[in-house]
Amino acid sequence: MESTDSFMKPTDTRDPRHYHRVVDCQWGCPAHTDIPEYIRLIANGQYTESYLLNRKSNVFPGILGRTCDRPCEPVCRRVRLDGEPVAICRLKRVASDLRDDVRPFLPSIPAEKNGKRIACVGAGPASLTVANDLMPLGYEVVIFEKLAKPGGLMWTNIPEFRLPGQVLWEEIAYVTDMGVDMRLDSPVDSLADILGGDFDAVFVGSGAPKGKELDIPGRWDAPQQVHIGIEWLESVRFGHVERCGERVLVIGVGNTAMDCCRTAQRLGGKDVKVMARKTKPYFKASPWELDDAMEERVEILENHSPSRFVVEDGKLVGMEFDLVRWREGEGGRLRSETVGSKVIPCDEVILAIGQDTAFPWIERDIGIEFNDWDMPVVDKTTFMTTRSGVFMGGDAAWGPENIIWAVEHGHQAAISIHAYCNGESLEARPAEGMNLISQKMGLHEWTYSNDYDEAQRAKMRHVDLKKRFERMDIEVEEGFDIEQSLAEVERCLNCDAQTHFEANLCIECDACIDICPLDCLTITHNGPEEDLAQRLTAPLLHPEEPLFVSEDLPQTGRIMVKDEDLCIHCGLCAERCPTAAWDMRKSDLLLPYAGLEAGGLHAGQVVYPELAPTLESTG
Amino acid sequence: MTHIAKPRVRHPGLATNRLGLTRRDYEGGMSTLCAGCGHDSITAAIVQAFWEMDIEPHKVVKTSGIGCSGKTPAYFLKEAHGFNAVHGRMPSITTGAHAANRELVCIGVSGDGDSLSIGMGQFAHVVRRNVDMLYVLENNGVYGLTKGQFSASADRGSKAKRGQVSREHPIDPVLLALSLGAGFVARSFSGDKEQLVPILKAGLRHRGFALVDVISPCVTFNDHHGSTKSYEYTRDHVNALVHADFVPPAEEIETTYEAGDARTVVMHDGSRIQFRKVPADYDPRDRDRVYAYVRERQRAGEVATGLLHLEPPGRPGSETDFHGIHGTADAPLAHCSFEELCPGATTLEEIQRAFR
Numbered sequence: 001m002e003s004t005d006s007f008m009k010p011t012d013t014r015d016p017r018h019y020h021r022v023v024d025c026q027w028g029c030p031a032h033t034d035i036p037e038y039i040r041l042i043a044n045g046q047y048t049e050s051y052l053l054n055r056k057s058n059v060f061p062g063i064l065g066r067t068c069d070r071p072c073e074p075v076c077r078r079v080r081l082d083g084e085p086v087a088i089c090r091l092k093r094v095a096s097d098l099r100d101d102v103r104p105f106l107p108s109i110p111a112e113k114n115g116k117r118i119a120c121v122g123a124g125p126a127s128l129t130v131a132n133d134l135m136p137l138g139y140e141v142v143i144f145e146k147l148a149k150p151g152g153l154m155w156t157n158i159p160e161f162r163l164p165g166q167v168l169w170e171e172i173a174y175v176t177d178m179g180v181d182m183r184l185d186s187p188v189d190s191l192a193d194i195l196g197g198d199f200d201a202v203f204v205g206s207g208a209p210k211g212k213e214l215d216i217p218g219r220w221d222a223p224q225q226v227h228i229g230i231e232w233l234e235s236v237r238f239g240h241v242e243r244c245g246e247r248v249l250v251i252g253v254g255n256t257a258m259d260c261c262r263t264a265q266r267l268g269g270k271d272v273k274v275m276a277r278k279t280k281p282y283f284k285a286s287p288w289e290l291d292d293a294m295e296e297r298v299e300i301l302e303n304h305s306p307s308r309f310v311v312e313d314g315k316l317v318g319m320e321f322d323l324v325r326w327r328e329g330e331g332g333r334l335r336s337e338t339v340g341s342k343v344i345p346c347d348e349v350i351l352a353i354g355q356d357t358a359f360p361w362i363e364r365d366i367g368i369e370f371n372d373w374d375m376p377v378v379d380k381t382t383f384m385t386t387r388s389g390v391f392m393g394g395d396a397a398w399g400p401e402n403i404i405w406a407v408e409h410g411h412q413a414a415i416s417i418h419a420y421c422n423g424e425s426l427e428a429r430p431a432e433g434m435n436l437i438s439q440k441m442g443l444h445e446w447t448y449s450n451d452y453d454e455a456q457r458a459k460m461r462h463v464d465l466k467k468r469f470e471r472m473d474i475e476v477e478e479g480f481d482i483e484q485s486l487a488e489v490e491r492c493l494n495c496d497a498q499t500h501f502e503a504n505l506c507i508e509c510d511a512c513i514d515i516c517p518l519d520c521l522t523i524t525h526n527g528p529e530e531d532l533a534q535r536l537t538a539p540l541l542h543p544e545e546p547l548f549v550s551e552d553l554p555q556t557g558r559i560m561v562k563d564e565d566l567c568i569h570c571g572l573c574a575e576r577c578p579t580a581a582w583d584m585r586k587s588d589l590l591l592p593y594a595g596l597e598a599g600g601l602h603a604g605q606v607v608y609p610e611l612a613p614t615l616e617s618t619g
Numbered sequence: 620m621t622h623i624a625k626p627r628v629r630h631p632g633l634a635t636n637r638l639g640l641t642r643r644d645y646e647g648g649m650s651t652l653c654a655g656c657g658h659d660s661i662t663a664a665i666v667q668a669f670w671e672m673d674i675e676p677h678k679v680v681k682t683s684g685i686g687c688s689g690k691t692p693a694y695f696l697k698e699a700h701g702f703n704a705v706h707g708r709m710p711s712i713t714t715g716a717h718a719a720n721r722e723l724v725c726i727g728v729s730g731d732g733d734s735l736s737i738g739m740g741q742f743a744h745v746v747r748r749n750v751d752m753l754y755v756l757e758n759n760g761v762y763g764l765t766k767g768q769f770s771a772s773a774d775r776g777s778k779a780k781r782g783q784v785s786r787e788h789p790i791d792p793v794l795l796a797l798s799l800g801a802g803f804v805a806r807s808f809s810g811d812k813e814q815l816v817p818i819l820k821a822g823l824r825h826r827g828f829a830l831v832d833v834i835s836p837c838v839t840f841n842d843h844h845g846s847t848k849s850y851e852y853t854r855d856h857v858n859a860l861v862h863a864d865f866v867p868p869a870e871e872i873e874t875t876y877e878a879g880d881a882r883t884v885v886m887h888d889g890s891r892i893q894f895r896k897v898p899a900d901y902d903p904r905d906r907d908r909v910y911a912y913v914r915e916r917q918r919a920g921e922v923a924t925g926l927l928h929l930e931p932p933g934r935p936g937s938e939t940d941f942h943g944i945h946g947t948a949d950a951p952l953a954h955c956s957f958e959e960l961c962p963g964a965t966t967l968e969e970i971q972r973a974f975r
Contacts, residue, residue, distance in 0.1 A: 507655070575622070
C-alpha cells in the first residue's frame with residue numbers, strides 16, 4: 001500500500017489567502033484594492049461608490065488612476081489568456097472623473113480628540129495616508145513639509161500633462177481638510193528636535209529626494225547646462241525653468257527620464273534623445289511610459305554609455321558615449337564590452353539615473369540604526385525603526401518605489417502607530433477577514449456578467465500631438481469615454497466570483513469537467529503534487545498559480561482538482577452541476593486598517609449600503 | 620440548460636492531434652440537456668475519441684432518433700454531417716448513408732427507448748446487416764423527455780422517482796446484440812471515461828457493427844435511491860470485467876502481461892485491442908462464453924462492463940460487413956458518375972436479356 005503522507009492536502013478555502021491569490025490583480029496590488037468590485041460598480045454607473053471603494057485602500061484614486069505603476073496589470077489573468085490586461089488603472093480614472101461629490105462620504109472626524117499627537121515628516125503620499133487613517137480615530141496629526149505645498153513628489157516630479165493640478169489638490173485636500181496641522185515651508189533639520197517635542201509617535205515619510213550624480217569628466221565645466229532630473233522637473237513645476245535648449249540629452253531610461261524628455265519637448269526641445277546604457281528589455285521605464293514618449297517623437301538610443309561631457313570655451317557642446325555591446329556572463333549577469341565611441345552634440349543634459357534617500361537631518365546618536373548603505377534599519381512588518389515610536393515608510397524606508405507602495409506603507413505604519421499608542425503589540429498584525437457570498441440569482445442567473453468578452457483592450461485617446469505641446473498643463477490622456485469604459489469593464493473576468501466546491505455534494509457526473517472551457521478541472525485519485533500535476537486535464541502552464549484540491553469525493557474517494565491559473569469565472573461548472581456542489585461565491589477580502597477590525601467602519605461613518613460589508617468575517 | 624454558450628476561449632496549452640486540431644475543435648453546440656446528464660459526459664467521451672483518432676470531422680456521419688439521446692449529436696463534431704431521424708429509425712438512415720458513401724465514418728446515437736421499444740426492429744436488423752457503424756446506446760432506464768416513465772431497459776424491481784416498481788422483464792441490449800450476432804459488443808458507464816474512451820475508439824476502428832451500451836444516469840428522473848441506473852448504484856455494482864486498451868497500428872505495446880492474463884486481437888488495419896485483467900475463464904472472442912458470463916454476473920447483482928465481445932477479423936461474422944455481404948463496388952456510390960450508377964435503357968435491356 002502506497003503511503004499517503006505525500007498526498008495533497010485539501011485546500012482550506014476558509015483561509016482568505018487562497019481566494020485572495022485567485023484575484024491576481026488584488027493580490028498584486030500592494031494596497032490590495034478590490035479591483036473586480038470597483039470595475040463592476042463602474043459597469044453599473046456607480047462611479048461615486050467605485051471611487052469610495054478605491055479610496056478605502058488606495059486613498060488617491062484620481063492621482064493613481066493616471067500615474068500608478070500598475071503592479072496589478074501585468075499579473076491580470078487576461079494577460080495569460082489574450083495577452084492584454086484589463087485597463088485597470090485607467091478605469092480607476094473613469095470612476096474618479098465621473099464621480100459625484102464624495103465629501104459627505106469621507107470619514108467623519110471626532111470633535112473630541114484622543115489626546116495623542118503624531119508628527120509626520122514630509123507631506124508625500126505616505127504621510128498623507130498616515131494622517132488619513134489616524135485622523136478619524138481622534139489623533140492630532142502634525143505634518144512638517146519643507147515646500148510651500150503638500151504632495152511630495154506627486155506634486156514636484158509628475159508633470160502636469162500627466163497629472164493635472166486640480167486632481168492632485170482635490171485629493172490631497174480630502175486628507176488635509178480632516179484637520180491635519182500642516183506646517184508648510186517648515187524643513188526639518190533635526191529629528192532630535194521633533195522627538196523633543198510633544199509627540200507620542202513620529203512617522204518619517206521624507207521620500208528619496210536626492211537625484212543621483214554622474215561624476216564623469218567635464219561634469220562641472222558647464223554646470224548651468226547639466227541638470228539633475230528630479231530637481232529640473234521641480235524647477236519646471238515651480239516656474240523657475242520655462243525654456244530649454246533645442247538639443248537635449250536625457251541620461252537614463254526610467255520613468256523619471258520619460259517625464260524629463262517629454263517635459264523638454266514642451267519647453268522648446270526640438271531634438272530630444274534618451275540615452276540608454278542597456279538594451280530595451282532592460283529599460284526601467286514602464287512600457288506604456290516608453291510608448292507615450294516615443295509617440296511624442298522622442299528618440300531612444302540603446303547601448304550608449306556616457307564617458308564625458310564635451311565642453312568648449314566653457315560651453316557644453318555635446319556628450320561622448322562609449323558604444324557598448326552586452327553579453328551574459330557568469331550567473332546571467334550582463335557584461336559590457338566597448339566597441340567604439342561617439343560624440344552626440346547637445347545644448348543641455350538631464351541626468352535621470354536614479355535617486356537616493358537623504359538623512360543629514362537624522363542625528364546618528366538618537367537610537368536610529370543605519371546600515372552599511374547609510375539607510376535606516378526599518379522593520380518590514382511594523383515599519384518601526386530601531387528607536388521605538390519612530391516609524392518610517394514610503395521611499396524614505398527602502399528607496400524609490402511607486403505611490404501605491406507609499407500608500408500601503410502609510411496604512412501599515414498607521415496600524416503600528418495606533419497599536420503603539422495603545423500599548424499593544426506591533427508584531428501581532430490584525431487578521432484579514434473574508435466574506436464568501438453566493439452570487440446565484442436564479443436558475444442561470446448570476447449577479448455578475450459571466451460571459452467571456454473577446455473584446456480587445458480599449459485604447460486611450462491622446463490629445464493631438466501639436467496641440468498638446470502648446471502648454472505644460474494640457475493633459476495628454478483624454479480618459480475613456482462612457483462607451484470605451486463600458487466595453488472595457490466587460491473584459492474583467494470577475495476573478496473574485498470564486499468557484500466554490502463542496503466535496504460532499506459531488507456525484508462525480510463529470511458535467512463540470514466536460515463544460516469547463518479552459519479545462520481547469522480534473523477528477524483523479526490523490527497523489528504527490530508532482531505526480532498529480534501530470535494528470536491534469538490540461539497541462540500546468542504556470543505552476544506558481546494556486547491549485548485547489550478537494551476533500552475525498554463520496555462515491556469513489558477520488559479528489560476534485562482545479563488549476564486556478566486560467567479560470568475565466570464563467571460559472572458554467574456551477575450551472576452544469578446538478579447538486580450545487582459548485583457554486584459561484586464572491587470572496588470579499590476584509591482588510592484591517594488602523595483602529596478597524598477587518599472590513600470594519602469608523603464610528604459614525606456614512607457609506608453607501610453597497611459598500612457596507614456584512615460583518616460575517618471568516619478570517 | 621445553460622444561459623451562456625461555452626465560450627470559445629481555450630487553454631493555450633491544449634494538445635493538437637495529427638490534423639492540428641485541439642479537442643475543442645471537435646465540440647458542437649450548447650447542450651440543452653439537464654445539468655449533470657450522463658449523455659453530456661458521453662458526448663465529451665465521443666469528442667475525445669474522435670480527436671484522439673485524428674478523424675476529420677467532415678468525414679463523419681452522425682445520426683440519431685428521438686429522445687434525450689436524439690439531441691446529443693448536435694453537441695459534438697459541429698462540422699460533421701448529421702441527420703436526426705424519426706423515432707427509432709436512426710439505423711435505416713445510417714444504413715442508407717453508409718450504403719451511399721462507405722468512406723464516411725458512421726456514428727449513431729440512440730437511447731433505451733429509441734432502440735429497445737419503438738426502434739427494436741430496426742436495431743435487430745442493423746445488427747444482422749452488420750453495417751459498419753458505431754452504435755452508442757445511451758441507456759438510462761427511463762423516458763426522460765416525457766417525465767420519467769420506465770423504459771424497456773428498466774430492471775425488474777427498480778423504483779421510479781415517485782415510488783412505482785418496475786414489474787416487467789428488462790431488455791438487455793448487450794445480450795440482445797450477442798444473440799443477434801454482433802461482432803463488437805461493449806458496455807460502459809458515462810461516469811468512467813477512462814474505460815469509455817478506449818472502447819469508443821476500438822468501436823470506431825472495428826469494421827462492422829459495434830454496439831456500446833452506456834449506462835447514463837438520468838439526474839432528473841432516475842438518480843434516486845431504489846434506481847438501478849443511478850450514479851451511486853452503478854458505481855457500487857459495476858464490475859469492470861474486461862479492460863481493453865486500444866493500440867493504434869504505429870504504436871508498440873509498452874506493457875507486457877503474463878501469458879493467459881492478456882489477449883490481443885489484431886484489427887483489420889493492424890491496430891490492436893489489448894485485453895487485460897480478464898478473468899481466467901473468460902474469452903472475449905467466445906460469444907457463447909461471453910453470453911453465459913454476462914448472465915452469471917447479472918444473477919450475482921453486478922453490471923459487467925468493458926469490451927465484452929469482439930470477433931477477431933477473419934472469423935465468421937466479421938469479414939462480412941454490409942458492403943461485403945452485398946458485394947458493392949469498392950468506390951463509394953456517392954462518388955460514382957451518373958452514367959455509372961444509371962447506365963441507361965440499353966444496358967438494362969442487356970441485363971434483362973441475360974436472365975431470360
